[in-house]
Amino acid sequence: MKKTSVSRKLLSQVLSVYFILTFIVTVGQIAVEYFNAKEHIEGELKTLQKTFSGSLTRAIWELNSQQAVTIAEGLLAIPMVEGIIVRDENGQTITELGKQIKSSEIEIHYGTEGASLEENNSGLFGYTFPLIFEFSGRATQVGDVTLISSSDVIISRIEVGLYVLILNAFIKTTFLLMLFLRSFRLMLSEPLRTISEQIESFDIERLQNSKIDYEYEDENEIKVLTDAYNDLIDRLDIYNNKLDAAQKELLEANHKLDEQNLLLEQEVAKKTANLSHALLDLENQKQELEQSRNELRDEIDIRRRAEELLINKQRELERSLRELKQAQGQLVESEKMASLGGLVAGIAHDVNTPVGIAVTASSFLNEQVETLKRQFNEKTLSPKHLDKFLLEAHESNHLISSNLKRASDLINSFKQVAVDQTSNAIRTIELKSYISDIIKSLQPNLKQSNHTFHIECPEHIHMRCPAGAISQIFTNLIMNSVIHGFENKEQGKVMIKIEERSGGMLKMVYEDNGKGVSNEVLAQLFDPFFTTRRESGGSGLGTHITYNLVKQTLGGTIKAYSELGQGLKFEIEIPVNTKID
Known part of the structure; x- marks a missing residue:
């Protein structure tokens, strides 16, 4: 080895x-x-x-x-x-x-x-x-x-x-490495080699001559091991003497054990007879238990088949629910895109007007410049003509600047609102100015009427939230008032009041003075696909989308109050900073 x-x-x-x-x-x-x-x-x-x-x-x-x-x-x-x-x-x-x-x-x-x-x-x-x-x-x-x-x-x-x-x-x-090698050789390898050689000369017949003679004077673990070995030799010598005495006692004990074995064999024979009777009783009980087990197995099979039928029905119901949610999500996205499409068409029409005026003024200014250049070359330019040109140039430049600024304001308002409505990105907004931009972006849909909008909101409120959700909520509420509440009404009024609450919450109150709704309609107002204008192409998803945006996206609450002829009122509570899921 x-x-x-x-x-x-x-x-x-x-x-x-x-x-x-x-x-x-x-x-x-x-x-x-x-x-x-x-x-x-x-x-x-x-x-x-x-x-x-x-x-x-x-x-x-x-x-x-x-x-x-x-x-x-x-x-x-x-x-x-x-x-x-x-x-x-x-x-x-x-x-x-x-x-x-x-x-x-x-x-x-x-x-x-x-x-x-x-x-x-x-x-x-x-x-x-x-x-x-x-x-x-x-x-x-x-x-x-x-x-x-x-x-x-x-x-x-x-x-x-x-x-x-x-x-x-x-x-x-x-x-x-060099230090460890030298220390291990002097302090461990050499002493262990000396002890090993002496242990190999061990003789069971001469125990006292097999003791180890340790030459080193250090009181270390090897010295302790050597002393313990020598003590073991001494104890082993004593145990040998005791073993001889124990062998004699063992012989006497074996003789007494043989006598006890005879008595035990007779007792075992009696116990065996009693055990045979007990085994017969256990066999009868085993047959009864097997019969009960068979009956229980049949009942378990019946319950297992019933459970499999229930599981299949549950899977069919879950599949139907997933298909229904998918269809509902597609309808909601279609509604949002339709709303954005209308916003784009209206903004494009409103931007064309100031741009057209600016183009016309620019063309007129170019013609006047050509006329001035021709008069200058022909040396027929008079102070009167120059004054007239300067006046017309100033008016044309003012007309171009004011209309281009108007178009720029429309595009800037539309750009951020449109981007937000197609994105769920979270960003920080100044709430009052953002709501004003939303109303500006809806002006193409409102310019045929004389509806007024009043916003009461502190200037310092900044929200960190999905801005698209805020844009979609107020767009849906305003268009709901215009289409339903202000039907056959030229001058409607909308009041938007916002105030801060404790615990980092905001309370928003949206109220119009439209025709209101009945209690029956109010009870179904947030239900999907519920609309009172089905024959006019209404989808019934506007208020349902608003409800989901407030509850799920922003983590808030929304309630509606109304009576016929008394307008419609929405109370919304949402956190200032939307928690990211």
Whole structure:
């Protein structure tokens, strides 16, 4: 049998643990250096946002792609920047330079803050920040920029530190290895070898001559082991003497045991007869239990078949419920898209009017410029003609500016409301101005009437919520009042009152002075597909969508109150900050 050295095994385990710990610590230090360098580079990438975002934003806003490319090339010249991606507000790539993370995989939504891109399999990482352009008091995202660096840049920065760490670990490991080898040989291997040789000469017949003679003076574990072995030899000698005496006593006990065995055999015969009778009784009871078990098995089979039938019915009901929910979701989306389509058509018609006026004024101004140029060339230009031209030019310029501003205001109001209605993205809104923008976007549907809208809302209320939900709620409520409440009524009034409550809640009261509804209609007001204008093409989903947006999307409550001829009133309570599920 192959011998295994305890000292060698112990030394190998100690050194293995030390090597592993040294390796882990070294790798940990390298990782710390790596991530510190990476964090520093990411900080430098974020610093570049403040330096270049303004010029890039201006270039993209002015559609100057060549200037954007030139700025991107300048950024790429920075050593830590190994790649750059510039995209417009639609996610279309303007330029891609250097090493790349696939731009098709970059899909980020943010406000004014950027976002770090995690390191991928190719060792690339980066930082993406939006390009925000402020115009007419509004902040608009015109695109985004992704600055890309790589692990090669990090390694080049920490290369010298890595060599120092590895050399330090190698020197310490070599020194400790030599120290352990010498100490184990002097303090463990040599004493154990001496003791082993003496133990191998053990003779059971001469126990006192088999004791160990330990030559070392140290009072250590080996000395304790030697003393214990010698004590064992002494005790073994004593036990041998006692064993001889015990053998004599055992012979006498065996003789008495034979006599007891005869008595036990007679007793066993009597017990066996009694046991046979008991076995017959158990056999009868076993047959009765088997009969009961068969009856119970039949009953279980009947119940199992009934359970399978119930499970099949339940699955059919669940499938029908899923199909019903899917159909309902499609109808809700169709209703939202129809509402957005009407909004687009109305805005397009209203924008055409000021744009047409601006085009007409611009054409007239061009004709007057040509006339002035001709008179100047023919030297027939008089002060009277010049004064007339200046007056007409001033009026035309004023007409163009005012109508273009009107068109811009319409487009800006429509743009954010339309985007919100097709998105569930959470963002911060100033509530009063946002509701005003919603009403502006609905003006094409309201301009044929003289309805008035009054908003009572503190200026400081800011909500962080899915803005599309707020837009859809007030759009549905206003159009419900216009179509149903103000039917055959030229001058309707709508009051929107908003106040803050404790616990971060808002109370919204929407009230019109329309014709109201009966108690029967009020009880079914939020039911899906319930409408009083089925013959006019109503879908019955407007108030149902509003109810779901308040309850599920915003986590609030909504109640309706009405009487015939007394108008319709909605009370809504929602949190200021919507909880993200």
